[in-house]
Amino acid sequence: MDYKIKDIKLAEQGRKQIEWAEMHMPALMSVRKELKERQSLKGVRISAVLHVTKETAALVRTLKEAGAEVALAGSNPLSTQDDVAAALVEDGIKVFAWKGESEEDYYSNIKEILKYEPNIVMDDGGDLHAYIHEKCQSLKIIGGTEETTTGVIRLKAMEESKVLKYPVIAVNNAFTKYLFDNRIGTGQSAIDGILRATNILIAGKVAVVIGYGWVGRGIATRLRGMGARVIVVEASPLRALEAVMDGFDVMPMSKAAEVGEIFVTATGNINVISKEHILKMKNGAVLANAGHFNVEIDVKGLKEIAKSVRNIRPYLDEYELPNGNKVYLLADGRLVNLAAAEGHPSEVMDLSFSNQALSVEYIYNNRDKLEIKVYNVPQEIDEKVALLKLKGMGIEIEQLTEEQKEYMKQWKYGT
Template sequence: MGMVHDLALADQGQRKIDFASRRMPVLRTLTEQFAETKPFTGHRIAACLHVTTETANMVRALVAGGAEVALCGSNPLSTKDDVAASIQRDLGAEVFAVYGADRDTFYEHVQAVLKTRPTIVVDDGADLTTTIHNDHAELLTDVIGGTEVTSTGVLRIKNMADDGALRYPVFPTNDAATKHLFDNRYGTGQNTIDGILRATNMLLAGSTFVVVGYGWCGRGVAMRARGMGANVIVVEVDPVRALEAVLDGLTVMPMSRAAEHGDIFVTVTGNRDVITIEHMRKMKDGAVVANSGHFDIEIGVEDLRKEAEEVTELRPNCVEYRLPAGNRVLLLAEGRLVGQSAAEAHPAEVMDMTFATQALALEYLVANAESLPAGVHGIPKDIENRVAKAKLDAYGIEIEQLSDQQKRYLTDWRVGT
């Protein structure tokens, strides 16, 4: 049996899961197909994902495809207890996830999932992958491969591959256009703003909003903040991304300067220590600090707690820290993923593409496992096109088609202007 907060919450969770399913037509169609073809029969899938309604529908697809699924949460504050209860009761998977789990409990859940001796690993942040390689080498003989869904996790598996440490093939779902162009930009953009508003109820219009990191997630956050009337400052280390932000009409400066100007700060870098206690000492009184990167190490949370002379919980997911200089810093969601922790995570419509891409990558992995070497493998282009086309079909949108002459022109170097 799994470990969830309260199975009595399952009815509530089931209603939410079914509502999300209505807005996930691509994954719903795949679930029906998997129920007929059973591509995952005989496989044990260990998944470490945000336990949300969208993830529940991914689990439903995998179970329909014949898999045995064990699921743990990839972030203690993103688990929805009612959803976890329904997955455990209704969807035929074992769930080890409780909202607010401490660090020890979190890793107990990771270990519990790995006790199922998985043949496939579905990761969000690479915690399962790194734990297997570091602590459970005996499991490597059973694992045929896996997927990784988030930017930080992809960075970790690529580092493993570069070091020659990665022992099985992994498909980086995050690198697929049907993931990062939509999930990262529109999903993260929307739920980050949603989390900040739920935690603070602040007016964004007229505020100075600092986005630390201008990757796809940062672009999405900046786009949504600007759309609500905020003046956006971008902090970036990559010159090309910084130049892009400038040409997008945004202000770019180092964090040491931005710290003095911002009213709201959001980190989306996938790195550590991008807002430090030195930065927070410079901030305006009442500055809001939040993180939308995968791990809570982007902000110097421990140093903030140590230095604060007074700590006050103002609202759920909004804690005020008064520093010795007198300025107060409002930290949201303990520095964890603010859109997952203080809001409802990504909308079902965008996760429809992410999880459909991931499910098809898993089907491809099973079909081609014997020929795939260890390492990081890109999502096949035909999978991305299949998902995008299915999504367009669901919207009732028809696109143009190339004529035979146009196809010949695009593949023939002899024809000029």
Template sequence: MSNYDIKDSKLAEGGRRRIEWAEREMPVLRQIRERFLRERPLAGVRVSGCLHVTAETANLIKTLADGGADVVLTASNPLSTQDDVAASLVSHNEIPVFAIKGEDNVTYYKHLNAALDHKPHVTMDDGADLVSTLHKDRRDLLPQVIGGTEETTTGVIRLRAMAADGALEFPVIAVNDAMTKHFFDNRYGTGQSTLDGIIRATNMLLAGKVFVVAGYGWCGRGLASRARGLGANVIVTEVDPMPALEAVMDGFRVMPMEEAARIGDIFCTVTGDLNVIDKHHFEVMKDGAIVSNSGHFNVEINIPALDAMAVSKSLVRPFVEAYDLKDGRRIHILGEGRLINLASAEGHPASVMDMSFANQALGLEYMVKNGKKLERKVYSVPEEIDREIARIKLLAMGVAIDTLTDEQVRYLNSWQEGT
């Protein structure tokens, strides 16, 4: 196999060990993989995946290949690739990978197009860059696409906007909307891995710091909870009154970003929107403020505005850039404003990605079987798939639950019996 682009094939053995370590914490995906090996439900299906190239993703890709799929993989973020994992997939599994950690924007889109050269029947996306490129630049490939799956909030937002505009040319399953994804991956996975990335990048003590979380969706909930658990004084900023009220009731201070910017020590955006931290926020931040992002794209922080304000900038630690301003203040940006949990750490723990990627595998199987009957819009993961994943996960954890009796089922489905 010669058609791939990775950093160094000599890293493959380390990648294999990393993949095997992750697999131990992914019992749901392992069970799906065993069935896929027997049934081969994806035989003959070409799949182009645009995902974070991590050990957990490798186990998903191997599962799809064992199900008969012809898979290629490219990175969904320039800083999220684990180069040893990419090398292992190429060397040990003969799966074409186009991903190098730290690749520039030109290379990133070159890799996206290499994945589309595979002429996919199904796309797997994390952020909708693959689908967007397909619709804008590679429309000749659209007629053979059955459908796709989307991993993350930002991508689902983009795809729903495409569907609303009548631009989406095939159905997509929003894996992100599955309860077994956003309840666990977003809340527990993002919460833990984001703090892991911030701490690895800075080696700072969070206890006693004012930690500002922008956005109180599932990712924001997890991040705020875990920052408080480490002793930080947590502030939440929001634009939606419902999650803002929830944050207040959960015991957090809630205020506009312009107020929080004046008192925060560490900032992290998890909104999916752009310019959440903007020029006027930088203008009032403390000297030494640390700014990071755990939303999919680095547009959540207006880095061009900070660039224009700075008289100089320098890399003071790996993944920590210092911007020196005219008034003598210094502001630090972590991981180029990209996903800090993947830029300087290893992303979500395998045990939560187990459920997310189980949704990907079963969602893709569902799309192959049903895609031609579906409309050109964004669909939620079928509830029966979501519940089955939860059931298998509990079984793997050794947790038993009750079962309704026939009498209880009848009662819940009747209306005659009252007080």
């Protein structure tokens, strides 16, 4: 069969979910209309490793309307919405994903979508790109896209090591992606995941955000907005200084571990919360990860030092430490907003996935011109997505006069 999902009978509910998402994604619906009229992806085979959510469904349905043949696998073992996966299968998308995959299942599903010999690949995290480069180098890939910071970092490393085999557009680097998806989307959805898993009160608690990139900024700002006393842990002096100037306390993790009550990782790096940090934590501390991979919290080390472990409620596990204190790990250290909640709101994914769709078209239209390297999203696409979003929100913006445009081009006029 051209799919492997949990239950095809869930399709009706999944279709309702997709309809709800598409209602809140006006920019992508405008892009869909354009691509459908142009049929600019007719016959193009696309394999994608993305979170299988209602918003992703809106994206792959758009690609299909543009004429593409799409195969989809999940980019996280816990993020797939099974009803959405079923609805996509009924729409003719080849889906290999279900919530609760093992690591073996995860890579097996990546292998399945590559059997369709894609022309273009789309990824969220870099696992698909890495798998192709390590095990499927015979595939003739025109190019690819990458959705998230972690994946772009991996691809840049591949480019610098001169092993990259095809051009990739870093969708994550689009202004309309990282300023909104990373900051506003994750800022809201990570807290949504924490609240669904715990139902704790945020106000009055000491929250520690590890990492002050765009994701960390969004989480820290929204935690403060809900009444938390927020500490930022950051290794970059520039970002640490920015956090201080934004009004946050800044300190190393060794000190923050002793005072925090809620911990959220957002670095893209490994073991930023170590077992040594965990041993210093207060009784009742909550640990959550907002980074793409489940490496930011030393889950293995936590399991080694725990006297006992028990599940309290979905996505909330209690670990008793040797000193008798208990800490609570959310979603086994995986991406909390997608494992314990539904990911970003559709409105913000509207921007990211409009960039994705238009970037795929750009790759195909320029397939004979692109060099083998990592590209940013072309500015004209970035600005177009912003304009489509504003139009969908019913907002008009100022227009420069011809005189103003000419003034901005010259260098002679002074005081």
